[in-house]
Amino acid sequence: MAIKYIVVPSPFAEGKFFARTLPGLPYTLDEAITAAI
Amino acid sequence: MTTLVRLRDEALAAGRKVDFGALGRYSLRVRASLDSPNDPLPPDYELVLAADVPRQTVTDLKSRVSVEREEVSAYQPVIHSFYDAASKQEGTVYTAGAPARISGAFLAFDGEDDEQGVFFVAADDTAVRATVYLTTGNKEVECSIPAGLTGPQSVEVRTRRRAVGALLMSDPFGPLEPA
Numbered sequence: 321m322a323i324k325y326i327v328v329p330s331p332f333a334e335g336k337f338f339a340r341t342l343p344g345l346p347y348t349l350d351e352a353i354t355a356a357i
Numbered sequence: 358m359t360t361l362v363r364l365r366d367e368a369l370a371a372g373r374k375v376d377f378g379a380l381g382r383y384s385l386r387v388r389a390s391l392d393s394p395n396d397p398l399p400p401d402y403e404l405v406l407a408a409d410v411p412r413q414t415v416t417d418l419k420s421r422v423s424v425e426r427e428e429v430s431a432y433q434p435v436i437h438s439f440y441d442a443a444s445k446q447e448g449t450v451y452t453a454g455a456p457a458r459i460s461g462a463f464l465a466f467d468g469e470d471d472e473q474g475v476f477f478v479a480a481d482d483t484a485v486r487a488t489v490y491l492t493t494g495n496k497e498v499e500c501s502i503p504a505g506l507t508g509p510q511s512v513e514v515r516t517r518r519r520a521v522g523a524l525l526m527s528d529p530f531g532p533l534e535p536a
Contacts, residue, residue: 321371328415337391339398343384346369349377352434356360 369406381410421472434514435531436461441502443536450536451477451512454504458497459514463526466516472524473517475500477510480532484513509534 326345332334365375365383375383389402416457436459443455451457459475466473468490474499475487489501498514511531517524 321373323385323387325398327396329394330390333390333507335392337394337396338382339387339389339391339402341386344372344374347365347373347375349380352361352368352377355364355374355436 362384373423376423379411379414384410389528405494432463432518432527433525434461434466434516434527435514436464436514436527437534439530441533441536448530449533451502451506451510451533452536453502453506455502456499457492457502458499459530460497460511461514463516463525464484464498464514464527465493466498466514468493470517473515475508477506478505478513478529479506479508479510483504521526 321342323344325339325341327352329339332336360513361377361380365377368375369383369385372385377383384407386405386407387398387402388405389398393397397532422521426472438448438460439451440460441451442457443452444450457475463475468474473485477487478484485503485506487500487503491499509532510527512531512533514527515524
């Protein structure tokens, strides 16, 4: 798995683009505790 | 807790959004500016860690922490070294009546004020002030070591700052032995 991003036009600078990170799958405390034991 | 931190970082590196409830929510964000929509991510892109700790956690912590002000002035003089010009020795000996150079920080003082200056303090706490000064800079003070000093002596610099008011004293430097 990796951090996913898309490229979108910049609303602040014409002709520029920026990377926008997409939210990943949630990783919860329960999942971490299960992984720890 | 170490394990939780490791698991959190592994999840973040894998692109997960970590939600540990009261322990906080974390996510990594890529930040980069591109000239074209088809450009690859530049190698110097920024990685931003966003963290959000619930307000209740901070409120609970505030009820448990104690906060104390340390009464140490930011302008307290500090002696880094003592150079005895007669023996050409650094930080170990003094020669009574000879010139000396003290290096440090916040050393500057009013040479006309008898409470301020360079003091030589014997083992019995007898303090003798140097009365002859060549320079009294913040980083360096040159003085004449008082004649007649005997035995081990530690050196102190005492200053007064208008903003602070009280007399400020360096930690004793030494002891120095007679050359």
